[in-house]
Amino acid sequence: MxxxxxxxxxxxxxxxxxxxxxxxxxxxxxxxxxxxxxxxxxxxxxxxxxxxxxxxxxxxxxxxxxxxxxxxxxxxxxxxxxxxxxxxxxxxxxTEHDRIRPLHKQIYDMHPTTFFVPSFIKAITENTEESLRSIISEPSPGVYTFEMLQPDFCELLLSEVESFEKWVQEAKFKIMRPNTMNKYGAVLDDFGLETMLDHLMNNFIRPISKVFFPEVGGTSLDSHHGFVVEYGKDRDYELGFHVDDSEVTLNVCLGKQFSGGELFFRGVRCDKHVNTDTQPEEVFDYSHVPGHGVLHRGRHRHGARPTTSGHRTNLLLWCRSSVFRESRKYQRDFPNWCGECLLEKKERQRQSVEATKKELLKREGEPMVSVIP
Structure with a gap:
């Protein structure tokens, strides 16, 4: 240019x-x-x-x-x-149609006291495992939930998304959808929220991920894909069973009034085992609460049940680690975060123990041989 x-x-x-x-x-x-x-x-x-x-x-x-x-x-x-x-x-x-004019400028720069609830700010500020665990629940292994966003901020972000979508329609532009599965929603970076989301990942999500997801790059998150998804009448109805292109995923419900739309989780899997059966202890369903966040591994298999009434919008932040992705290329042993790999590893250990026992029993049953020099 x-x-x-x-x-x-x-x-x-x-x-x-x-x-x-x-x-x-x-x-x-x-x-x-x-x-x-x-x-x-x-x-x-x-x-x-x-x-x-x-x-x-x-x-x-x-x-x-x-x-x-x-x-x-x-x-x-x-x-x-x-x-x-x-x-x-x-x-x-x-041109005039090219200009995306912010409706609420205050959401484009990070203002923690207006974005987050006090308990969340306090835990992040103290930045200890104890302070984080005090506000975070783990209703199922590897799924963490917590109160996060202020209601006023949720309303402002919803309003900004609606303004952006209206502008796209009036300008007759083709909007970039969040991923290949969602037909509605928008990539937040496309209308100026990249810097704010970088701040969100680096200063608020990474401290949590360091504690709960160190084995999948939680300590080295360095890029993101941020977007909103929309469900309900004239929007997406449900979301199929899948894994995310992320190391750690943040999913926060923004509102509005809705019923249904529960998240369902079915265990963490590596590429090799992504389509294997679900173990009973891996089954978990979660009902969205506006302003509350869910944090999980990107490889934690999940989906969304039908939103049966109303309109539900969620903020998603896929957090990625280039260091972890590079290290995965050279991984030779079982990844300790994949449920199926752990089962296979335990089975191999069991078989090894059984083989050792049989060998020892066999030796104990053999007659003593006297050797005379």
């Missing part, structure tokens, strides 16, 4: 100098940088400016991301110069 150099120029009396001293960039600055080209690849090492204090057309995080694509000679100029350059890019290349 390049910026056209044909920037409108005023007469010399209007363009003298580099700025007016009040944070307003003059056209002279624009003309200097108007022919610059953005980088093809993001400069991840560059620390972007903070634009949160400004009233902007787009979410402030967008400008921070775009800044990492600026040409090298622009990275050290004043913030207002960079901002004007980026505004010009957005003005030139985005």
């Amino acid at each position: 390049s910026v056209d150099s044909s920037v409108d120029r005023r007469d010399e009396s209007q363009t003298a100098g580099n700025g007016n001293g009040n944070g307003v960039v003059t056209v002279c600055n624009r003309s200097i940088y108007s022919s610059q080209r953005l980088r093809l690849n993001r400069n991840e090492a560059h620390q972007s400016e903070n634009y949160d204090d400004l009233d902007l057309d787009f979410n402030s995080s967008l400008y921070g991301k775009l800044e990492q694509y600026l040409p090298p000679n622009m990275l050290t100029v004043a913030r207002d110069v960079k901002l004007e350059f980026m505004k010009e890019i957005l003005d030139r290349y985005l």
Whole structure:
């Protein structure tokens, strides 16, 4: 992408100098940088400016991301110069229909006291296994539930999703659905919530995962896929039996009024055993409560029963670990988190013990042989 150099120029009396001293960039600055080209690849090492204090057309995080694509000679100029350059890019290349304008700007940046219930904030702040276990229940092995989101935040996020979907329809755009199984819902990163969800994963979900899911990369979560799913009339009806493309999955019910839609869990499985039978102790059903979160391994087989009335919307965050995924390539032994692998391992151990016993009994039954030198 390049910026056209044909920037409108005023007469010399209007363009003298580099700025007016009040944070307003003059056209002279624009003309200097108007022919610059953005980088093809993001400069991840560059620390972007903070634009949160400004009233902007787009979410402030967008400008921070775009800044990492600026040409090298622009990275050290004043913030207002960079901002004007980026505004010009957005003005030139985005039509009015392309502009996703936030309805509730406060949800795009993490504000823990308005997002989370006090008990959740307290446990994360103390960040000990004891504090986390004090707010988290384990109704079935590997499935953890807890009160998490404030009702007001749930309403704001639902309203934002509805606004986004309305904009998509009016602009006649094709929305990216969350996955291959859901026909309704939206990817939250697509309308500016990537930074907020990164914060959610790194500072709130990873501390919990370090305690409860260390064996599947819970200590090294480094990327996410965040989305909402919608069930009910004129929406998805149910969700089939599956596993997630994640190491750890957060599932939070946002509302609204509904009946049905229970999650059903059927044990953790590796790729080799994903379609094996379910053991009786692995059967568990969970009824959604608005504002309450469910945390489980991505490989924990599950699905959603029909939502029989009303409308249910859930926030999903698939958390991934590149370190764990790389280590799995070299795994040779049974993974200790797969239920079927554990059964196979126990069976091999049992067979080994039985074989050893038979060998010992056989030796005890043999007659003593006297050896005379």
